[in-house]
Amino acid sequence: MNLVVWNCRGALKPNFQDYVHDLVRQHDPAIFVVTETHVGGARARDITDKLPFDGAIHTETIGRAGGLWLLWNSDRVDVSFLANSEQEIHSTVKVRSSNFSWMLSAVYASPRRVERSILWNNLSNIADLHKMPWVITGDFNEPLTGADKFGGRAVSVNRALAFKDCLDKCNMVDLGFSGPRFTWTNGREIQDLIQERIDRFFVNPDWYRIYPEARVTHLTRSHSDHCPVLLETMPQRRIHLDRPFKFQRYWLSDLSFPKVVSQAWRQPTQLHEAIQTFATNATIWNRNQFGNIFSKKNRIRARLNGLQRIIAIRPSSYLLELERNLNQELEEILNQEHDLWALKSRLNWMVQGDRNTAFYHVSTLVRRNRNRITAIKNSVGEWIMNEAEVMDFIRRGFCDIYSSSHNTSKWSARPIQSGQACLNMRKEIVYGPG
Incomplete structure (x- = not known):
């Protein structure tokens, strides 16, 4: 399923409808967010009735400024309206093909700082009201870092910190992107050129665990000074290559591991041959000794659950001792899982927190997509x-x-x-x- 967000800078432009139809043909979005439409009320409904979507939610414009539309195809998603204001539309999305449900917030942040602060406060308050997978997308009218801007004045630290504080409260993750770096340009000559990345998708970890392969692409800019931004929840299947050998830190916790190392160097041989022998032996040893850490964790938890049910009815010294042993084994596996994700995420886990495997998991998936x-x-x-x-x-x-x-x-x-x-x-x- 695909989502597209686009700041069209006016839905009354002659080629607006043709361009929307072209984007739909190319990328087949189930949901389309249009920002800065400059059109509201009955006139907005007349335009969206001519677009290839059968569901629509509109916000009112402020005079001839602003305007936000959320469009969708009801045969693919069921969208339920929750709330809206001039800068935001909040809804729940149920994907019919998978039965997943999550929250979608479409935003058009005001160019005025005071009104943007109201939006940041609204999003932070909404974060306290639900525990759903969540996507926030739209035109935020605020670069987040210095890398998000070219030309003009430097990014305001105070405004960027206010934006970042809102994202932190909402527990949002930036998916990164492919394509040109910036989503908006003032279109001037090089000495006065300004470019910014202000049209974005943010998701929380719960949503990203549902769609770990999700990918964001900045599409070709035309018909507006903003480019459309595409979110693919399940991109086309890529070519799969054999994974390279990687040393895992949790191997050091097993007493039999030194034997694997010594066997690889037992025979006098060249360096590259010894390394190849070690990689082969370590891979086989890891499969036999550890197997799948996550499956093993689930099996032990299932055994503990059944054992605790029996202990609640007929406790005995043997069962209590078995429970202690299983808990100890589970603790070792959790430590191995923690080491595995911490190593893969390449983050300083002493700073980020202790055994926050959900954080490490999402960080690793984001890094893979970034690379x-x-x-x-x-x-x-x-x-x-x-x-x-x-x-x-x-x-x-x-x-x-x-x-x-x-x-x-x-x-x-x-x-x-x-x-x-x-x-x-x-x-x-x-x-x-x-």
Whole structure:
């Protein structure tokens, strides 16, 4: 299921409806959020009746400014209205294909700081009223960090902190994005050019655990000074490669692990052969010794639950001792799980908190999405989007760089010529949460 948010800068523009139809054909969104429509009341309903959605919620404009529409297809999602104001629409979304339910808040933050503060307070108050998976999206009219702005005055620290404080109270996670870095531009010449990332999707950890592969893309900007932003909850299946070998910290807690290391170095051999032997043996040992930590944790908890039911009826010394042993085993597995997620998230867990595995889990998933290369430019400036084509382009780039044009046995590096196709990992290709 896909969601699109777009600041159209006026829904009365001649090509507005054509562009919405084009976005729907390309990206098939079940939900479409339109901000800064400049249209409200009956006129807004007349326009949305002509769009390819059968559900709509509108907010009133302030004079000819503002305006926020939430549109959806009822055959794919069931949207229930909760509340709204000039800057926000709150609703619950039930996805018919999966039966998942979550909360969606569509916002158009006022350009005026005082009114934006009202929105931040409203969102913070709503966070205290529910425990649902939650998405907040729209035009926030406020860069969050210095990396979210190019040109003009520096990002206001006080305003950014107020925005961040609201997101922290709502327990929101930035999914990152692929595509161009900025979502809005003033369209002026380079000396006066200002660009900002202010159209965004934020989700809480409960929502992200439902859709761990969710991906945000900044689409091509046209018909407005804002680009549409696409959220794919379940992107098309990517090519799966074999996972590289990784040392796991929790292996050190097992007394049999040193034997795995010593066996790999027992025979006199070259370094790369010993490393390969260790990686192979450690992978087999991990599978046999630990198995799946998460499945083992669930099995022990199920045994404890059954045991405690029996103890409640017929307690005995044997059963109490067995309960203590199972609790001790569960504690060891929880420590291993904690180490696993802390290692994968690459965060300082002493600062972030003790055994906050939900936090580590979401941090790891966000980092994985941030590190993906979803698009790359070729030597003539064209974007390559297909994953197989991206892989082939990178492979050919390396072959081109490390091949020699001379018939000689001695390898020498060739300088990369201007315009030559090469691998170029840049922030605007894939950018994660700041």
